[in-house]
Amino acid sequence: xxxxxxxxxxxxxxxxxxxxxxxxxxxxxxxxxxxxxxxxxxxxxxxxxxxxxxxxxxxxxxxxxxxxxxxxxxxxxxxxxxxxxxxxxxxxxxxxxxxxxxxxxxxxxxxxxxxxxxxxxxxxxxxxxxxxxxxxxxxxxxxxxxxxxxxxxxxxxxxxxxxxxxxxxxxxxxxxxxxxxxxxxxxxxxxxxxxxxxxxxxxxxxxxxxxxxxxxxxxxxxxxxxxxxxxxxxxxxxxxxxxxxxxxxxxxxxxxxxxxxxxxxxxxxxxxxxxxxxxxxxxxxxxxxxxxxxxxxxxxxxxxxxxxxxxxxxxxxxxxxxxxxxxxxxxxxxxxxxxxxxxxxxxxxxx
Amino acid sequence: xxxxxxxxxxxxxxxxxxxxxxxxxxxxxxxxxxxxxxxxxxxxxxxxxxxxxxxxxxxxxxxxxxxxxxxxxxxxxxxxxxxxxxxxxxxxxxxxxxxxxxxxxxxxxxxxxxxxxxxxxxxxxxxxxxxxxxxxxxxxxxxxxxxxxxxxxxxxxxxxxxxxxxxxxxxxxxxxxxxxxxxxxxxxxxxxxxxxxxxxxxxxxxxxxxxxxxxxxxxxxxxxxxxxxxxxxxxxxxxxxxxxxxxxxxxxxxxxxxxxxxxxxxxxxxxxxxxxxxxxxxxxxxxxxxxxxxxxxxxxxxxxxxxxxxxxxxxxxxxxxxxxxxxxxxxxxxxxxxxxxxxxxxxxxxx
DNA sequence: CCAGCTGCTGGAAACGTTTACAAGACACGG
DNA sequence: CCGTGTCTTGTAAACGTTTCCAGCAGCTGG
Numbered sequence: 120x121x122x123x124x125x126x127x128x129x130x131x132x133x134x135x136x137x138x139x140x141x142x143x144x145x146x147x148x149x150x151x152x153x154x155x156x157x158x159x160x161x162x163x164x165x166x167x168x169x170x171x172x173x174x175x176x177x178x179x180x181x182x183x184x185x186x187x188x189x190x191x192x193x194x195x196x197x198x199x200x201x202x203x204x205x206x207x208x209x210x211x212x213x214x215x216x217x218x219x220x221x222x223x224x225x226x227x228x229x230x231x232x233x234x235x236x237x238x239x240x241x242x243x244x245x246x247x248x249x250x251x252x253x254x255x256x257x258x259x260x261x262x263x264x265x266x267x268x269x270x271x272x273x274x275x276x277x278x279x280x281x282x283x284x285x286x287x288x289x290x291x292x293x294x295x296x297x298x299x300x301x302x303x304x305x306x307x308x309x310x311x312x313x314x315x316x317x318x319x320x321x322x323x324x325x326x327x328x329x330x331x332x333x334x335x336x337x338x339x340x341x342x343x344x345x346x347x348x349x350x351x352x353x354x355x356x357x358x359x360x361x362x363x364x365x366x367x368x369x370x371x372x373x374x375x376x377x378x379x380x381x382x383x384x385x386x387x388x389x390x391x392x393x394x395x396x397x398x399x400x401x402x403x404x405x406x407x408x409x410x411x412x413x414x415x416x417x418x419x420x421x422x423x424x425x426x427x428x429x430x431x432x433x434x435x436x437x438x439x440x441x442x443x444x445x446x447x448x449x450x451x452x453x454x455x456x457x458x459x460x461x462x463x464x465x466x467x468x469x470x
Numbered sequence: 471x472x473x474x475x476x477x478x479x480x481x482x483x484x485x486x487x488x489x490x491x492x493x494x495x496x497x498x499x500x501x502x503x504x505x506x507x508x509x510x511x512x513x514x515x516x517x518x519x520x521x522x523x524x525x526x527x528x529x530x531x532x533x534x535x536x537x538x539x540x541x542x543x544x545x546x547x548x549x550x551x552x553x554x555x556x557x558x559x560x561x562x563x564x565x566x567x568x569x570x571x572x573x574x575x576x577x578x579x580x581x582x583x584x585x586x587x588x589x590x591x592x593x594x595x596x597x598x599x600x601x602x603x604x605x606x607x608x609x610x611x612x613x614x615x616x617x618x619x620x621x622x623x624x625x626x627x628x629x630x631x632x633x634x635x636x637x638x639x640x641x642x643x644x645x646x647x648x649x650x651x652x653x654x655x656x657x658x659x660x661x662x663x664x665x666x667x668x669x670x671x672x673x674x675x676x677x678x679x680x681x682x683x684x685x686x687x688x689x690x691x692x693x694x695x696x697x698x699x700x701x702x703x704x705x706x707x708x709x710x711x712x713x714x715x716x717x718x719x720x721x722x723x724x725x726x727x728x729x730x731x732x733x734x735x736x737x738x739x740x741x742x743x744x745x746x747x748x749x750x751x752x753x754x755x756x757x758x759x760x761x762x763x764x765x766x767x768x769x770x771x772x773x774x775x776x777x778x779x780x781x782x783x784x785x786x787x788x789x790x791x792x793x794x795x796x797x798x799x800x801x802x803x804x805x806x807x808x809x810x811x812x813x814x815x816x817x818x819x820x821x
Numbered sequence: 822c823c824a825g826c827t828g829c830t831g832g833a834a835a836c837g838t839t840t841a842c843a844a845g846a847c848a849c850g851g
Numbered sequence: 852c853c854g855t856g857t858c859t860t861g862t863a864a865a866c867g868t869t870t871c872c873a874g875c876a877g878c879t880g881g
Contacts, residue, residue: 125586125612127867138831143869152829169586169612173527174867177836182524184567192553195751202543205570214589216535217568219556235476235520237837238565261476261520344754374755381757400544403695404725406732406757478837489861494839503859525837528866588867 126166135162146170176237184214184239185427188230190222190247194342195370195399196416197245200267203420204243211428213240222247228256235261241427243267243420247311263430265423269312270445277430278445279423281414283313283396286450287320287366288327290394290412293452294364295328297460299392303336303362305350305372314339317368317396335359342368347375355383363391364458370395370402373409377457392458398451407456415448422446477517486513497521527588535565535590536778539581541573541598545693546721546750547767548596551618554771555594562779564591573598579607586612592778594618594771598662614781616774620663621796628781629796630774632765634664634747637801638671638717639678641745641763644803645715646679648811650743654687654713656701656723665690668719668747686710693719698726706734714742715809721746721753724760728808743809749802758807766799773797 128146132139135158145151145159162168176182185208189197201217208215216239220226227246231253234242242260245267246253257264257276266278294302304321307314318337325332338354340346347367355361365380367373373395380391387393387407395402398413426444479497483490486509496502496510513519527533536559540548552568559566567590571577578597582604585593593611596618597604608615608627617629645653655672658665669688676683689705691697698718706712716731718724724746731742738744738758746753749764777795 125588128869129867139868140831140833140870141829144830147869150828155829167586167610169583171528171867172587172589173524173533174836175869176524177522177528177838177866178868178870180836192549192556193751198543198549201568202570205543205568209570215568217552217556217566219553219560232520235518236523237476238523259518378757378759400546401751401755404752404755406729408729479839480837490838491840491861491863492859495860498839501859506859522837525866526839528836528868529838529840531866 125171126163126168127171128168130166131159131162131168134166135159180237181240181431182238183212184216185241185243185424186216186218186230186234186239187243187245188218188220188227189245190220192217192219195401196397196414199399199416200245200420200423203417204424207421207424207428213428220246224248224250224252228252231256231260231264234264240431241265243423243427247313249312263427265427265430267419267423269316275443277423277426277443279419279426280445280447281416281419282447282450283316283414284320284323286396286412286414286452287317287368288324289320289450289452290366290396290410291321291324292328293410293454294366294392294394294458295324295330297388297392297458299364300330301333301336301360301362302330302364302366303338303354305338305340305347305354305365305367305376307340307342307368307372309339314368321366333359336362340372342371344371344375344378347372348379349375351376351379352383355379355385365391365393367393367395370397370399370405370409370411373411373457374401374405377405377409387457388459394458398453402453402455405457407459410455410458411453413451413453415450418448422448476522477519478522479519481517482510482513482519485517486510531588532591532782533589534563535567536592536594536775537567537569537581537585537590538594538596539569539571539578540596541571543568543570546752547748547765550750550767551596551771551774554768555775558772558775558779564779571597575599575601575603579603582607582611582615585615588613591782592616594774594778598664600663614778616778616781618770618774620667626794628774628777628794630770630777631796631798632767632770633798633801634667634765635671635674637747637763637765637803638668638719639675640671640801640803641717641747641761642672642675643679644761644805645717645743645745645809646675646681648739648743648809650715651681652684652687652711652713653681653715653717654689654705656689656691656698656705656716656718656727658691658693658719658723660690665719672717684710687713691723693722695722695726695729698723699730700726702727702730703734706730706736716742716744718744718746721748721750721756721760721762724762724808725752725756728756728760738808739810745809749804753804753806756808758810761806761809762804764802764804766801769799773799 128139128142132142142159145156187204205215218230241263243265254274264276266276269280270278338350340350365376367376373393377393385391394410396412398411402409402411479490479493483493493510496507538555556566569581592614594616605625615627620631621629689701691701716727718727724744728744736742746760746762749762753760753762
């Protein structure tokens with residue numbers, strides 16, 4: 120027994136007194152005589168047979184596995200994606216392989232290359248930055264890939280993007296509409312895709328509202344609760360006239376900022392409004408609950424998974440490759456207590 | 471080309487003018503003559519060869535994949551476990567297969583049975599309830615399994631447990647120590663393992679502190695922010711003398727309860743203290759930051775993964791099976807602003 | 822009674838590796 | 852010059868499936 124004593128199709132064939140071909144056919148629901156079918160079924164049940172998925176994959180050329188690679192499973196945004204992807208994959212009979220890249224580009228490239236080892240049938244990649252190496256590796260990928268994020272035009276790969284420029288602008292205009300005029304911006308690193316596009320949205324909305332661009336109101340830091348708190352403290356302690364609103368590039372920053380505000384004895388939203396982005400679980404967890412821009416993490420995960428499964432259903436497609444699809448998930452502003460108009464104090468309720 | 475045009479060991483052999491055996495040996499770093507080695511290496515590089523992991527698994531009987539099955543990837547506790555497991559697995563050269571069971575026992579059993587399909591080398595299972603069927607399936611598992619959770623004694627399976635009885639007791643004694651005397655308990659479903667053990671810890675600590683058991687101070691609901699808020703409102707609106715502390719079975723409940731308290735215009739911790747369990751990201755996200763009992767989710771994930779890898783390193787072990795290990799991760803109380811002593815009002819800072 | 826069809830079955834090849842085994846090349850000491 | 856040893860190489864079998872193909876039995880219609 121070189122195997123672990125595990126029954127195989129051969130053991131069943133012997134026990135049922137038929138050939139392995141017949142066993143395979145019966146087990147896959149193809150035609151067979153009544154008593155053959157029965158004998159095979161019984162033998163399989165008695166031995167507790169479970170088909171070996173590896174052998175099946177080798178023969179069939181498909182593993183029924185999908186890979187999802189993202190920077191950090193600790194971030195609620197990616198958790199939402201994992202959840203959506205897992206659910207779509209499961210419904211379609213695929214297993215989900217998780218790969219945490221720790222936002223290391225080298226690691227992302229390795230994942231891309233490892234598609235060639237046939238461990239999974241397709242890949243959903245969520246890179247934090249897109250380098251020329253990424254583009255090249257994407258072109259040379261050994262299997263279907265869907266990217267969650269913004270790809271430069273011309274890269275022949277399916278992708279699903281969030282419109283964070285529009286999202287950021289929505290938030291800023293909302294703050295303006297509730298009477299705020301000195302809207303500070305706490306952003307993540309400016310050299311990442313999310314960082315730069317949020318910046319663009321912020322500026323655009325300021326211009327749209329006729330507000331001046333004050334460099335002193337913008338802080339770049341990295342994503343994280345503590346960073347948000349530190350940035351907010353700096354803005355509040357600054358020499359200039361203090362801001363009356365914090366727009367933050369994600370919920371973690373917003374939460375940190377809110378804590379700093381409250382710790383100073385200021386009230387939210389009466390003295391200062393706070394808004395975040397991503398609408399993760401943290402937004403609802405804050406006090407007061409945080410207004411946030413839902414960038415559709417779940418939705419993006421869902422669509423990416425569906426795009427990938429589509430691709431897998433019609434492979435190659437007779438020479439003419441199906442042209443790559445790019446879909447954009449629209450942002451959605453979720454208003455909660457942290458940005459109620461400065462005059463209306465009762466709105467800061469649990470929502 | 472029945473394959474996707476992907477180069478195989480055969481293409482390399484042809485191109486290098488050697489046998490497939492030589493290719494395999496060279497690529498696995500076994501002895502070969504200098505020029506053979508070189509030719510094979512070059513051919514492999516030129517063709518962009520990547521070994522097929524499926525074929526390798528079939529031959530070797532190992533997939534280098536681990537499966538982690540948990541109720542819900544949306545819960546921060548499981549996210550912490552995933553993260554820890556992923557990190558250990560990655561370091562050991564294993565991939566991680568994720569399986570969300572949605573807390574459905576049937577699904578958990580299916581995962582257990584599917585170990586027989588040889589898709590992964592081992593399983594880490596985190597069940598929410600343990601039924602007799604679970605015990606049976608665990609005994610019949612076709613590969614190594616580690617359970618995260620409390621198994622009845624005598625089940626021959628490795629397990630890693632949290633001591634939530636002690637953890638709950640710690641929290642309650644801490645509330646007592648900070649001057650609270652009417653400590654309400656917002657618990658999850660009592661028929662789950664976590665639910666019942668937290669209940670035990672709560673009662674034990676009350677007894678230890680010499681406080682009476684008041685049935686009116688205990689609420690069972692399900693885990694979730696909204697449920698926590700609803701339960702807290704019920705307790706605050708009750709006819710009896712209101713509680714001066716909420717001990718909650720997890721952070722989500724605690725957060726909901728805190729929101730309800732604040733929405734009523736009461737102050738935390740001055741009027742009422744709130745403590746949760748799990749010490750997830752939510753605890754630090756709350757305002758004031760929530761005191762919570764860290765049940766070591768990361769640590770449990772890490773140990774489970776290591777236990778599993780250990781098992782994989784020495785399989786069978788010459789007839790005498792290695793006896794199953796059960797380790798318990800001790801709880802740790804993390805004190806934050808939400809339970810500062812009623813007299814000291816300055817402690818409710820960002821922590 | 823035979824040709825032709827249908828329905829079922831078994832043998833064998835294939836998927837891409839790893840590895841046991843045997844055989845060849847070569848050097849060396851006797 | 853031959854036996855013996857070492858080093859390198861190739862052939863072939865295996866891992867557990869699926870599936871192509873051919874064969875065989877049993878009918879039906881002529």
